[in-house]
Amino acid sequence: MKHLLKSAALAAGIGIFATATFAQDVTLRFQHFVSPKSANPKHFMQPWAEKIERDSGGRIKVELYPFMQLGGKAPSQYDLIRDGAVDGGWIIPGYQPGRFPEAEALEMPFMVTKSAEEASKAAWIFTQKHLMDDFNDIHVIAAHMHGPGIVHKRGDTIETISDFDDLKLRGPSRPATLLLNKLGATPVGMAVPAFPEALSKGILDGGVITWEMSPSLKLDQLTDSHTDVAGDKSLYNLYFVWAMNKDKYNSLPDDLKAVIDANSGFMASAWAGRAHDIGDVDGKARMTEAGNQIAEISADETAKIKALGDQVISEWISDVTRKGLDGAGLIADAQAAVQVTRMATDPDTN
Known part of the structure; x- marks a missing residue:
């Protein structure tokens, strides 16, 4: 009898655990359009994905798909995320000329400094003031700039x-x-x-x-x-958005939303810009060596x-x-x- 009770308790415990895991574990598929070896995926996207998984105790897994492997073309990335074809990804609003005209203010000649990290901090400030309404149908995680063109x-x-x-x-x-x-x-x-x-x-x-x-x-x-x-x-310079599908974000339990939120905003925008600064140093060295x-x-x-x-x-x-x-x-x-x-x-x- 003790053995049966113990087995029943264990089975119940496993069932509860499995139900909780099924209800809370999330896999997010994020897509971008460049090589995984290029600077932003290497120094921002992948570390960001790993930090999300770590901070969530393994309950969120972020899968990254380069070269638009989940389908579509780079200029359509905003709509793919909005419509839920992908859970999230990297957007260049400028790939759809005229759709997000306010963002172009940041891309004007000689507007931002050659430090992508510094420029990206400015991008987040500007985004908060002028662009969140434009991006109301997605969930913005970061807004950033690359290094000098x-x-x-x-x-x-x-x-x-x-x-x-x-x-x-x-x-x-x-x-x-x-x-x-x-x-x-x-x-x-x-x-x-x-x-x-x-x-x-x-x-x-x-x-x-x-x-x-x-x-x-x-x-x-x-x-x-x-x-x-x-x-x-x-x-x-060029303006980017790192974002996820709004419904997908809203479907997360509050504690997992908090993990995304803690890795969003000014900090994440600066981090994304810093990735480009690292890449610029490496890229210039490679062209010089050639x-x-x-x-x-x-x-x-x-x-x-x-x-x-x-x-x-x-x-x-x-x-x-x-x-x-x-x-x-x-x-x-x-x-x-x-x-x-x-x-x-x-x-x-x-």
Whole structure:
């Protein structure tokens, strides 16, 4: 009898445990569109997923799928997450020009610093003020920027604005292509997965993208030179969102929501930006080791490029204002967010 009671108690205990496990354990499938060896997946996404699992005591498992393995195209990532085709993932709002115009304020020429971590802190501040309504049908975890955009091309480095003439250059977003057009290039809007093939087939002469993406895109082989602008501001930058399906988030028990929340926001945004900073150092070193030309445009010529960038900003303000947005206010708030984060990180500005 004692044996039977003991067995029954054990079986009941196992049943309760199994029921609790079934009710609470969660697997989240997050998708992105680049190599798992590139900087953000390596230094942010994977560590973030591991921290979620650790902080939840193993009750949440985050699976990462690179190269859009769960289906769809990179420009459709927002809708895939919103509709629940995937549980979460990495979004570039700029891949859908005109859909999220307020986010473009952060992507204007020479808007943010070359520190992706610093720029990402500003991105989170700006997102909280202006973009949460736009993203109301997803659950935003982090908003961040990558590092400085570099001009990668076949042939010699860029020295003057005239060197842009007639070059067919890939651009990732509307602000970037507007600037390339001002510089005299022929901009081609293109998501990052298509960039290497377009280079290899001679469709493009080059394009703008970060140092950190260069190795995974084989730009050491597909291009000959890499050119940055002078100063501490980026020629261009790109805005990203790390998010999950809203219904999936809302379905979590409160204690598991708290795990996601504790790994979201300002901290997660800075972490995602820091991943790009690490990758930029590695990527530039790889291009240098390959023997490619590395250059920085002179301060005087950079000033001329910035003046054209200012024209892009002015025209953008007029354009979005006609559409009912406060263009000047958005630019002012983006600049203020950048300044706040600079003051917080640079002792010389305090």
